[in-house]
Amino acid sequence: MMAGLRYFKTIHVFHVLLYCVLFGSVAMHAVPKDNKLLLFLLDGFRWDYFDRQEINLPGFRRMMREGARAEYLLPDFPSLSYPNYYSIMTGLHCEDHGMVGNYMFDTKHNESFLIGVNRDQYHAYWWDDGEPLWVTAEKQGKRSYFYSWPGCEVTIRGVDPTYCKKYPMLSYPKLKDMQAAIAEGLELFSNGSADVVGIYVELPDKYGHKYGPSSAKLNQKLEEIDAEMDKLLDELESRDLRDDVNIMIFSDHGMTEVSETRVINITDYVDIEDIRVVLDAGANVYIWPNPGKLDKVYSDLVAMDNPYLTVLKKADIPDRWYYRNHYRTSPILLVAANGWYITTPLLPRFFSYFGSGPMQGTHGFDNNETDMQGIFLATGPDISQNVVVKGFANIHIYQMMCDVLGLTPNQNDGQWDAVAGVLTHKRISSATSVVVNVTMVIVMAVFSLIRLSI
Known part of the structure; x- marks a missing residue:
């Protein structure tokens, strides 16, 4: 009689453990898969360029229908490039990540950061107060490829991206560089080499400065960039990648007219x-x-x-x-x-x-000025479709990038309420989910064994 009872208990425990494992497996599979991420930093792309009646932007329009757009993207102060490159990629305000200007002086090291003209800007101490997305990704086993992206050439917190194509110091990235980076990025996604690809596009900023934010020459460049976005969507479909790759497009700041009379x-x-x-x-x-x-x-x-x-x-x-x-x-x-x-x-x-x-144009002013506001646009399997959300600060993007990649984000200043409606879901990262589910399996099994031993 006792032997039969022990046999029954053993079989019952086996069934309980099997149930727990299956339940844990189902819970883990309920977490969305880690998708790929393609990033575009369109320098100086003002929030209202999308709405210009005098130019045709079918590629961006297509992305808006198939994705989510913010009314505007609020830059950090100062509304300059390097501070906002880093606010976007770390989810931190300038006073937290330490990139407080395009030109900086460090009293502790008695050195200056002068973009494009001195080697001191590549010292890690300028950057180590923040953790950019590619460092978070590399730490968690993801592979990151960045093209002309400011800062990717610096070893930050002891970590480099898988690949960094350095910014061309004697020139600036042209349209052909954008085209080459897209082609290479798509191939990396297709062959499974890359998890995140970032492409820096300086053309809107260069033409906004040189000819002004209302100029015909800038409008022409916007149309050329748009054409590449339209081709990109077609290429993703032809490679059967639309269900695997999310695209996020953002700018660091806007642009306003200036003149020698002011x-x-x-x-x-x-x-x-x-x-x-x-x-x-x-x-x-x-x-x-x-x-x-x-x-x-x-x-x-x-x-x-x-x-x-x-x-x-x-x-x-x-x-x-x-x-x-x-x-x-x-x-x-x-x-x-x-x-x-x-x-x-x-x-x-x-x-x-x-x-x-x-x-004819510049930026850097109070970030509350409308002309200083930038863009956020996203499309892909984890992005809501045909949605326009209220404008939000650029510090909130980092957490979303981490989420679609299945990363546990580093500590940041972002808040999920600010970007409600952009993603189709908000999840615990994959690594955390596995820990939670395995722990649940163990706890349930131990609890069942205790009950059976009573």
Whole structure:
């Protein structure tokens, strides 16, 4: 009798364990599969370029019908390239990731970050306060390929992407570079080599600066980019990849008109002997006064009494900019009103393009200015279709990129409520789901054994 009871209990335990394993397996398979991700960073693509009546953008329109679009994408302050490249890819505000300008001075290392002109910008300490998507991906066994993407050539937190095509330092990426990167990326997805591919496209920014955001020459470039997007969708279908690859397109900032008639020249109001470092020109200027000269330099600048210039000590930088609380933020910050341009003793002239005259457009202003807002557009198996969501800040993109790749995101400033409706689902990452389900199996089995032993 006792032997028969033990046999019954053994069979019952086996059935319980089998049930738990099957239940755990079903739960794990309920989690959506890890799909591929193709990223486009369209530098300087303003939020309203999509809606221009004078140009035809069938590729982007097709993506909108088949995907989700934000009304606008809010950049971090300052609305410049490098700060927002990194806010997008880390999900952090500038004061958290430390990329506080296109031009920076680091008082701890006594070095400057000057984009495109010095090697110091590739030192890891400029970048290590944040963890960009490719580092998160590589840490979790995914393979990342980035093309002309600023920062991908830097070893960040000891990690490199699987592949980085460096930005061409003596030029800038042209349309042919975009075309080549798309072709190579699609082949990498087809043969299973890549999980995430990122392509940087500078053309909207270059043409917006050079000819202005309302120019016919910029419109022509937008149509050329659009044509490549239309071809991309066709190629994904021909390769049978539409159900496996998500596309996310975003920009770092917008663009506004400037002219030589709207210039703020601070040269006559400051004594250069009072200043240790002054960097940049245009929408923002950063000043590190010599020891004991902070109040004097500040007072001299305030005395200009220019209604188009805001002069701020670091402590007075608005909370809403999420910019004040990093040691690289300069002791004095100058911010021009939208469309105005600041010149300095070191950069006393309005910027001009050789052979084409004065610059016609720029950015960097208060990120609440409408012209500074960018774009977010996505399509693919994990993206809602024919949806327009409210505008959101670019720090919220990182978590979505991680989600569709099945990654556990690094700590970030993003919030899911801000991007509700973009994805068809929000999930726990694959790795976390496996742990949860295996733990559930073990707990249920142990609980059943305890019951049977009573």
